Amino acid sequence: MSKTSNIMRLALLQLKGSKDKYSETIPDGFTSLQLSNLAKKHQVYIVGGTIPELGENDAIYNTCTVWSPTGDLVAKHRKMHLFDIDVKGGIRFKESETMSAGNDFTIINVDGHKIGIGICYDIRFEEMARLYRNAGCELIIYPAAFNMTTGPLHWELLQRSRANDNQLFVVTTSPARDTSAEYVAYGHSMVVNPWAKVQQSASEGEETLVADIDFSEVEQVRQQIPVFGQRRLDLYATEKKSK
Numbered sequence: 001m002s003k004t005s006n007i008m009r010l011a012l013l014q015l016k017g018s019k020d021k022y023s024e025t026i027p028d029g030f031t032s033l034q035l036s037n038l039a040k041k042h043q044v045y046i047v048g049g050t051i052p053e054l055g056e057n058d059a060i061y062n063t064c065t066v067w068s069p070t071g072d073l074v075a076k077h078r079k080m081h082l083f084d085i086d087v088k089g090g091i092r093f094k095e096s097e098t099m100s101a102g103n104d105f106t107i108i109n110v111d112g113h114k115i116g117i118g119i120c121y122d123i124r125f126e127e128m129a130r131l132y133r134n135a136g137c138e139l140i141i142y143p144a145a146f147n148m149t150t151g152p153l154h155w156e157l158l159q160r161s162r163a164n165d166n167q168l169f170v171v172t173t174s175p176a177r178d179t180s181a182e183y184v185a186y187g188h189s190m191v192v193n194p195w196a197k198v199q200q201s202a203s204e205g206e207e208t209l210v211a212d213i214d215f216s217e218v219e220q221v222r223q224q225i226p227v228f229g230q231r232r233l234d235l236y237a238t239e240k241k242s243k
């Protein structure tokens, strides 16, 4: 990352949507104003975890906001894939009972580098990451909060898979693990490089990671293992549909 491109990321807020209690409008809600002020004060981009956004027609979205060093809202990403799962003896979660799904891909441009944004469960959908790669992304950031059922097996694997499939950096942020919480997050925020190597990893507890992202690694991998140009697009394709 160039010397001017400081990006701070905050973890996913794994809140159960409730219009009355938690949801906020963007960009004028409480959390938005805090994030905007922080970005301006520290002259950095902030990818601000997620908040329950009160949207059109009282719908609530699980939304990540991105702020520029001037404190302006650069983009917001509404979680596209809602976390509805039922693992016997593990975890049952029905995010769609309270949240609505977003329909838009979100790409920001920081100093000429394209960065895709996804949220938590979005990381399981390889088509989404592929479309970001097709659009020229070199990094995908996923604020997330995996749990104690899926985290141990899938958290690192999914990040390394998306990084390897698409030859780009994958960065995640998780809340620290709080075993007294109703939803116990797995923790382990991570930076994975385009070789699919875990460059840095936090523990399950509270920690700050400071990472240098060297975008030249993206080009190196893509040149040395040129799978992107070797795809059989005459036989298959991953295509974006407009909604």
Ligand SMILES: NC(=O)CC(=O)C(=O)O
Residues within 6 Å of the ligand: 083, 119, 120, 121, 122, 124, 145, 146, 147, 150, 151, 154
């Ligand atoms: N919480 C999520 O959205 C996703 C998750 O925990 C998982 O995919 O596992």
